Amino acid sequence: MLKINVAKTSALVLLAFRSVFMGPRVFQDLYSLSRKTRSRALWLRAMAVGVLNQFRYPRRMPTFHQCQRCTACCRWPGMVKLTADEVASIASFLEITVERFTAEFTDLRSDRKGLNLREKQNGECIFLEGGDCAIQSHKPQQCRDFPNLWRRPDMAGHCQATPVELDLEEYLDRVSAATGRPKSTLKGLI
Numbered sequence: 516m517l518k519i520n521v522a523k524t525s526a527l528v529l530l531a532f533r534s535v536f537m538g539p540r541v542f543q544d545l546y547s548l549s550r551k552t553r554s555r556a557l558w559l560r561a562m563a564v565g566v567l568n569q570f571r572y573p574r575r576m577p578t579f580h581q582c583q584r585c586t587a588c589c590r591w592p593g594m595v596k597l598t599a600d601e602v603a604s605i606a607s608f609l610e611i612t613v614e615r616f617t618a619e620f621t622d623l624r625s626d627r628k629g630l631n632l633r634e635k636q637n638g639e640c641i642f643l644e645g646g647d648c649a650i651q652s653h654k655p656q657q658c659r660d661f662p663n664l665w666r667r668p669d670m671a672g673h674c675q676a677t678p679v680e681l682d683l684e685e686y687l688d689r690v691s692a693a694t695g696r697p698k699s700t701l702k703g704l705i
């Protein structure tokens with residue numbers, strides 16, 4: 516007669532439930548925890564979740580968008596918002612005062628809640644010089660985050676970024692390098 520181990524069956528059902536309803540990130544969290552705690556039980560669970568995820572999320576590998584520097588996003592209409600730290604940082608990079616930077620390169624946002632980069636008459640960002648950003652090493656976080664942490668619905672057909680499917684660790688490494696954000700802060704953003 517077939518004997519059913521209630522504890523093991525319940526654990527497997529719970530595992531399947533968590534895998535299905537809590538998403539692919541469960542695998543990464545369990546795996547990291549198993550390495551930190553050196554727990555073989557957690558490692559086995561991570562592996563089981565990983566296998567289940569292959570069925571549940573067969574096409575959901577994270578996709579990194581590799582910028583091709585076509586500069587289309589520097590020509591789109593829209594605001595590049597600046598934080599106070601970014602204003603100070605870019606002014607320092609340009610070796611001018613914050614007051615001069617504010618007067619020559621920024622405008623008050625339409626909601627009057629801060630500054631954005633000024634646009635040229637043709638709508639380009641004021642710092643776009645041919646095919647280059649004149650403040651590349653100090654460009655605002657909003658620019659760094661595009662197109663991996665935010666996108667525009669109308670970007671398709673304009674942004675030339677190449678999609679690359681990666682495993683989660685490499686994806687996080689690449690997004691961290693592209694945005695300048697520490698890897699540990701990315702999980703809440705993607």
Ligand code: SF4
Binds near residue numbers: 640654655
């Ligand atoms: S600051 Fe640089 S990257 Fe950002 S929109 Fe302007 S030219 Fe483009």
Ligand code: SF4
Binds near residue numbers: 582585662676
């Ligand atoms: S539009 Fe896309 S590919 Fe072109 S510069 Fe911006 S992010 Fe890069």
